[in-house]
Amino acid sequence: MITALTTFTxxxxxxxxEARRIFLSTxxxxxxxxxxxxxxxxxSEDGLTAGGVYFWNSKAEAEAVYTPAWRSFVKEKYGxxxxxxxxxxxxxxxxVAQQIFSDE
Known part of the structure; x- marks a missing residue:
């Protein structure tokens, strides 16, 4: 499994x-x-940094989402x-699920 951390200033x-409203829209x-x-x-507490923590099955599946179109979407949405x-x-x-997951 892969965790991807995305951030933007x-x-x-x-x-x-404001963040809640924007996040719910996406x-x-x-x-x-x-x-x-x-x-x-x-x-972030100061409201200057936003982003996401994504939990993926694989890096390939993550990279299939983080395309130039996705980057353009983020830039347009958040500047x-x-x-x-x-x-x-x-x-x-x-x-929540009361489970421990392992990628093996």
């Missing part, structure tokens, strides 16, 4: 409520995406370029 700070776009297990939207960092996630603890 906003041109001006936004409030939690959330349906991520439902049913092949390989995406979960996405968590992020907003800034996103950065993406990938992490291996060999074990995930899910307290």
């Amino acid at each position: 906003l041109p001006k700070p936004i409030t939690r409520e 959330a349906p776009k991520y439902q049913g995406v092949p390989g995406l297990l979960r996405k968590t939207y992020l907003l 800034t370029e996103p950065s993406i960092t990938y992490f291996e996630s060999p074990v995930v603890v899910d307290n």
